Amino acid sequence: MASEVAEKERKILVAVDEGEESSYALSWCLSNIVNENSKDTLVLVYARPPRAVYSTLDGSGYLFSSDILASMEKYSHEVAECVLEKAHRICKDFNAIKVETKVEHGDPRDVICQVAEKLNVDLVVMGSHGYGLIKRAFLGSVSHHCAQNLKCPVLIVKKPKSNDGN
Amino acid sequence: MASEVAEKERKILVAVDEGEESSYALSWCLSNIVNENSKDTLVLVYARPPRAVYSTLDGSGYLFSSDILASMEKYSHEVAECVLEKAHRICKDFNAIKVETKVEHGDPRDVICQVAEKLNVDLVVMGSHGYGLIKRAFLGSVSHHCAQNLKCPVLIVKKPKSNDGN
Numbered sequence: 001m002a003s004e005v006a007e008k009e010r011k012i013l014v015a016v017d018e019g020e021e022s023s024y025a026l027s028w029c030l031s032n033i034v035n036e037n038s039k040d041t042l043v044l045v046y047a048r049p050p051r052a053v054y055s056t057l058d059g060s061g062y063l064f065s066s067d068i069l070a071s072m073e074k075y076s077h078e079v080a081e082c083v084l085e086k087a088h089r090i091c092k093d094f095n096a097i098k099v100e101t102k103v104e105h106g107d108p109r110d111v112i113c114q115v116a117e118k119l120n121v122d123l124v125v126m127g128s129h130g131y132g133l134i135k136r137a138f139l140g141s142v143s144h145h146c147a148q149n150l151k152c153p154v155l156i157v158k159k160p161k162s163n164d165g166n
Numbered sequence: 167m168a169s170e171v172a173e174k175e176r177k178i179l180v181a182v183d184e185g186e187e188s189s190y191a192l193s194w195c196l197s198n199i200v201n202e203n204s205k206d207t208l209v210l211v212y213a214r215p216p217r218a219v220y221s222t223l224d225g226s227g228y229l230f231s232s233d234i235l236a237s238m239e240k241y242s243h244e245v246a247e248c249v250l251e252k253a254h255r256i257c258k259d260f261n262a263i264k265v266e267t268k269v270e271h272g273d274p275r276d277v278i279c280q281v282a283e284k285l286n287v288d289l290v291v292m293g294s295h296g297y298g299l300i301k302r303a304f305l306g307s308v309s310h311h312c313a314q315n316l317k318c319p320v321l322i323v324k325k326p327k328s329n330d331g332n
Contacts, residue, residue: 010198028319032176032289033199123198128313144310147294147322153194157319 009039010122015112015142016044016087018079021127025157026087029125030094033155041098043119044087047111048076048103109145116150124150128158175205176288181278181308182210182253184245187293191323192253195291196260199321207264210253211281213274214242275311282316290316294324 014029016022026044034040080103091099104111116124126143147154180195182188192210200206246269257265270277282290292309313320 008197025319031174032319035201143313147309147313151324151326153191153198153321153323155319155321156313158317160317 009041011041011043011119013043013045013112013116013119013121013124014087015108015124015126015146016046016083017108017127018083019127019129021129021157021159023086023090024159025125025127025155026090028157029155030091030097033123033125034094034097039098041100042091043115043121044084044091044099044101045112045115046080046083046101046103047108048080048105050106108142109149112142112146113149116146116152121152123153123155125155125157128156175207177207177209177285179209179211179278179282179285179287179290180253181274181290181292181312182212182249183274183293184249185293187323187325189252189256190325191291191293191321192256194323195321196257196263199289199291200260200263202260205264207266208257209281209285209287210250210257210265210267211278212246212249212267212269213277214246214269214271216272274308275315278308278312279315282312282318287318289319289321291321291323294322 012029012033014022014026016026029042034042084101084103087101088099091097102115104115106114112124112126115121124146126146128143129141143154143156147156178195178199180188180192182192195208200208250267250269253267254265257263268281270281272280278290278292281287290312292312294309309320309322313322
């Protein structure tokens, strides 16, 4: 039975963000879940802040000038690029794994759950905080929300405090 | 790097109880995490109800007669045996895996966290409810507690409602 496992095509969603914990979760998943001979596909999901946060308040007026909006959008885009580049670098060490990326605007809780459901993934992997420090402050625990709401298995990985190198 | 994975000796704690969900979590773990060539050890952990629940109220008097206590103890022991026997049967389908069992009296939240810490396990696997229907009612979510308090990665597996056979 176990030999069949390697042949199974699984879709594993890994939630990535700016934090060290999500990088650790990704590495842990690659070391412990993904098999060299498997046909697993890793779907790296990054949730960009909802546009509404820095966009129009209503249809008539702008909260920020278009310049500020454009630079905020650019910054958010660069952060997303940076996060995904880092994640790809981590995946590179583990060859023979198919990697896809998804960047969506929105609350990470919704983004992760929606993508997981849409792609019918076999597993969702995330750091215990689920999302970066700043977002966590007003979002609460993303991992708790996902563990409660997702139908598929959820792996919550905590970065060890004592050992930064691993 | 991935080829090294199979050689790594990992200790994986799987929380088992009377519920179908814990059986499903165990099967999922065996199919998706454990590698045929790995030297993984599975530690099946079952938490028996704390003795205090049906034992003395204080040092001086008994709440139940010794007959009732003995039969309750016997029943609790038989349930534990039954749960572990079922878990072992599931593991049997996946040969070449080392299986250990731990039965401890206590709140499953404490039992799981204590055993995980004591044995320094690499991963804890559990159903999303973590423990049986009756206990869940007054214990709250065991999986949530464990995800918050454990230092190691926690895999929470939900049994699909639509597909009992898988």
